[in-house]
Amino acid sequence: MTKRRSFLKAAAIAYPLSQVGSIPALAKENYQAPTIFKRDYFKEIGVTAFINAAAGYSAYGGARMLPEVAEAIRYGTYNKAKVSDLHDAVGKRIANMVGVEAAMVPSGATAAMVLGTAACMTRGDREKIEQLPTTTDMPNEVIIQKNHRYTYDRALIVAGAKLIEVANEEELVNSISPKTAMMFWLLANHNPAGDNISMDRYLKIAKENKIPTFLDGATMTPPASNVIDACKLGFDMVGFSGGKGLRGPYSAGLLLGKKEFIEYARANNSPNSRALGRGMKVASEEYLGMLVALEAGLEVDEEADFNEKREVFARMISEIGDISSLKTEFILDEGMVSELYLDLSWDQSVINLSIEEFVEELKSGTPSIRIRMLKFAGGRAQLSTTVLSEGQEITVGRRIRDVLKRNS
Numbered sequence: 001m002t003k004r005r006s007f008l009k010a011a012a013i014a015y016p017l018s019q020v021g022s023i024p025a026l027a028k029e030n031y032q033a034p035t036i037f038k039r040d041y042f043k044e045i046g047v048t049a050f051i052n053a054a055a056g057y058s059a060y061g062g063a064r065m066l067p068e069v070a071e072a073i074r075y076g077t078y079n080k081a082k083v084s085d086l087h088d089a090v091g092k093r094i095a096n097m098v099g100v101e102a103a104m105v106p107s108g109a110t111a112a113m114v115l116g117t118a119a120c121m122t123r124g125d126r127e128k129i130e131q132l133p134t135t136t137d138m139p140n141e142v143i144i145q146k147n148h149r150y151t152y153d154r155a156l157i158v159a160g161a162k163l164i165e166v167a168n169e170e171e172l173v174n175s176i177s178p179k180t181a182m183m184f185w186l187l188a189n190h191n192p193a194g195d196n197i198s199m200d201r202y203l204k205i206a207k208e209n210k211i212p213t214f215l216d217g218a219t220m221t222p223p224a225s226n227v228i229d230a231c232k233l234g235f236d237m238v239g240f241s242g243g244k245g246l247r248g249p250y251s252a253g254l255l256l257g258k259k260e261f262i263e264y265a266r267a268n269n270s271p272n273s274r275a276l277g278r279g280m281k282v283a284s285e286e287y288l289g290m291l292v293a294l295e296a297g298l299e300v301d302e303e304a305d306f307n308e309k310r311e312v313f314a315r316m317i318s319e320i321g322d323i324s325s326l327k328t329e330f331i332l333d334e335g336m337v338s339e340l341y342l343d344l345s346w347d348q349s350v351i352n353l354s355i356e357e358f359v360e361e362l363k364s365g366t367p368s369i370r371i372r373m374l375k376f377a378g379g380r381a382q383l384s385t386t387v388l389s390e391g392q393e394i395t396v397g398r399r400i401r402d403v404l405k406r407n408s
Helices: 003-011 017-022 041-045 067-078 083-098 109-122 126-131 151-157 169-175 199-208 225-231 259-267 284-298 302-317 355-364 392-406
Strands: 050-053 102-104 141-145 162-166 180-186 213-216 237-241 253-257 327-333 339-345 368-371 381-383
Touching: 050 392, 067 284, 083 102, 083 225, 083 253, 083 284, 102 259, 109 126, 109 151, 109 180, 109 213, 109 237, 109 253, 109 259, 141 151, 141 169, 151 162, 151 180, 162 169, 169 199, 180 199, 199 213, 225 237, 225 253, 225 284, 237 259, 253 259, 253 284, 302 327, 302 339, 302 392, 355 368, 355 381, 355 392, 368 381
Parallel strands: 050 368, 141 162, 141 180, 180 213, 213 237
Antiparallel strands: 102 253, 237 253, 327 339, 339 381
8 A cells, every 4th residue: 555564564573672772862851741731631520541552542532633633623713614615625625635526524434434324325315315314215225245244334324224244246246226325345454354255346346236335444544645545446435534543633534535425425414404414513623623634644754653653662662671571572563554563572480460460550550551452452462652642651661660570
């Protein structure tokens, strides 16, 4: 997809602890402390804050917005325009950046799926739009491979659609009927079981039968260039999350593709008062935030970004370099997404601590620290820099040191 992938694969090697001190960039006095706020709102309301060394998981509040995104949102709170005009202008700019016919900003990737499905069932018919989720008099079946069933496919039935599972090409062809509204595809990072029908064949069959297609690319960033790459695959609509790898507003996303279907999707969305998506509204300032997030993401020098993350990890490693039996390694999460993690392992006969116990001690201590969820890390101890504030890598390193030393 991008040149970053080959670069990262070459870089995903063990990082010797003995070499940490030889990197000039490690001088701690060069790093600023985390931002200090006038009020500690979490403390005031009794919420326990934690350091996110995991990733931009939804349960952990998503990724941290880029400063320029926060500035765009601040601008939007002070300067107002008619929402439809603003959305038109933002959609046009995003479409031009990505190279698609049209774009809109829904309230996240799940909303993109709901609205995309509604678009294919109603095709701009006002009466049908207002009767959703009642779909008895319109095409209401969405074809999905059995291997592509996953947590969020419920969004495909919110507007009143029915899922039709297929396991092979013969079942796919036989399932197509006048009731077929859409064919859905989930990118491979979500479905490790693989595809029984290839993407090329799936798209060819859809095109031959004039059935619109939807691609869920919600978690396929970073890098932001994957948005452009995914839109070149040939789907009529592609949905993305805005608040994870793109580091935009967490309650926003992208729906990109053919002009007619984006228009149909918008007809089913806020601010249309009788539309199913009326409650899926996006604040006017978030339209600007999503635009700026994509602009900033596409300008990132991906190799420089990787090197910066490597340096952050190196500062963390500098705090734990003398711990007996501890090994560190950079791990690249393979697939479309290029995400770097620091993998920690140790001899449990030297450090009497299991991975699960390590995770729990980091979580329950002060400050509380979350690392990558074990179900995504293959049961290993892995950390991400994505959501760390400046200076927190030192705090994380020291807490790791305390936990491992205490159990040695």
